[in-house]
Amino acid sequence: MNTTPSLQRLAREPSVTALDRARRIQRIKKLLVERDAVLVAHYYTDADLQALAEETGGYVSDSLDMARFGHEHKAKTLVVAGVRFMGETAKILNPEKRVLMPTLEATCSLDESCPADAFGAFCDAHPDRTVVVYANTSAAVKARADWVVTSSIALRLARHLAARGEKILWAPDRHLGDYVRRESGADILLWQGSCVVHEEFRSQALLDLKKRYPDACVLAHPESPAAVLALADMIGSTSAMIEAARTRPARRFIVATDHGILYKMRQAAPGKEFLEAPTGGHGATCKSCAHCPWMAMNTLATLETVLATGGPEIHIEESIRQRALEPVLRMLEFAASAKTEVLGLGNA
Structure with missing residues (x-):
């Protein structure tokens, strides 16, 4: 399992003048039009990328809404500013579209904490449980799941499954899973992953x-x-x-x-x-300092490069994509029926 990216890999792009930055933004806007592309950006990316998505008819949101927007948008190319599982989710839903990312090195500690082979063995050991995986997982892990969820629908889904008498196998985030278990009363077996932030x-x-x-x-x-x-x-x-x-x-x-x-x-x-919120104090290592090191890999420079060169591009083996599609669609359908877009998980 990989660790967090090195400081060298995460060095921010060199300082540029305001004029150079403005020129880069204008070139990106031009390339988006030429590529018939739309930019979707996660809330955790740099403010420049979020603003650019908004200015060009793209979208800024959480992973659930990013997936939904990309699925519904008419553009032939989706440019996903976020981490790799978000690009994979877009490709799962849109096999006919080109899905580009500023870098494929932008992974996720939750994704990396749940390798597909080990997770498959975990599922095999508990065949009586309904497999629910967080969106922060690879396409191969999603392909093994019965349900995919984001934090916006996790608690409602757990209550829904518990009411049907189903026992849950949850992966990968142990803190979210534990919160959902405590709040829902559902029988949940947890995979032991966590978010570095x-x-x-x-x-x-x-x-x-x-x-x-x-x-x-x-x-x-x-x-x-x-x-x-x-x-x-x-x-x-x-x-x-x-x-x-x-x-x-x-x-x-x-x-x-x-x-x-x-x-x-x-x-x-x-x-x-x-x-x-503080990441310092007793026991702190400040591996993240409240910012995902992989999200930080999304920059104006890497965005310009992917649009100019047409890569890197997300590819998923078709058999895996088809198996992953079912729980992803189930997630979108459940979210739509529950109308959970702005309800969140509740109050403490």
Whole structure:
């Protein structure tokens, strides 16, 4: 299993002048038109990429909405600014479209923590369980699943399956799975994966920050450890967190997820203050410092290159794609029927 990318691989692109940056953005816009391409970007990518997606008729959202938007858009080419499983999900849904990514090295610690062969053996050892995998997994792992979920529908799906008397095998995020198990009461067997960003939030440091800002509302993503979630005023998916920032009366928020989301939060709630939840304190290693190292690989430079050269491109073996398609479609259908786009996971 790979570890987090080295500092050398993650070095940001060299500083450029404002004029050079503007020229690069204009060239990207021109190339998107020439390639009949649309840009979809995750909330955790750089603000420049999110703004560019919005300006060019693309989309910025969580992985569920990214997949849905790409499936429904008429463009022949999808450019996915995010991590590799997001590009694979787009290809699963759109085999006839070209799916490009700024880099295929942008993977995910959850994806890497759940290799397909080991996961298959885990499933074989528990044949009586319904297999539910988080979207943050490879196409090969999705192909083994009965259901794919994102954080926005995880709790509702667990309650739905529990009501049908089904026992669940959950992978890969143990913190999200544990939260869903506690809240739903479902019988859930957990795979032991975690997100390198959310794993680093520290409850004692968060408590200290809450004491400094007693008026602050704490928003937390459920991939965070249970001790962090216990201090949250609201627990939810990325989309639900943005909605909470917009609608809650608090003027100051402490945000326990990747700091890339602050672009959309400030856009949704101008005039409010957003503080990053601490990744320092006792026991901290700051492997992420609240930003996914793989998301950081998506830059204007890598985006320009992929549009100019036509690669790298996502390819999935057709037999795997077909098997993965069924649980992905099931996810989209369940999300649509449950109308969970902005409901999130609930409040602490």
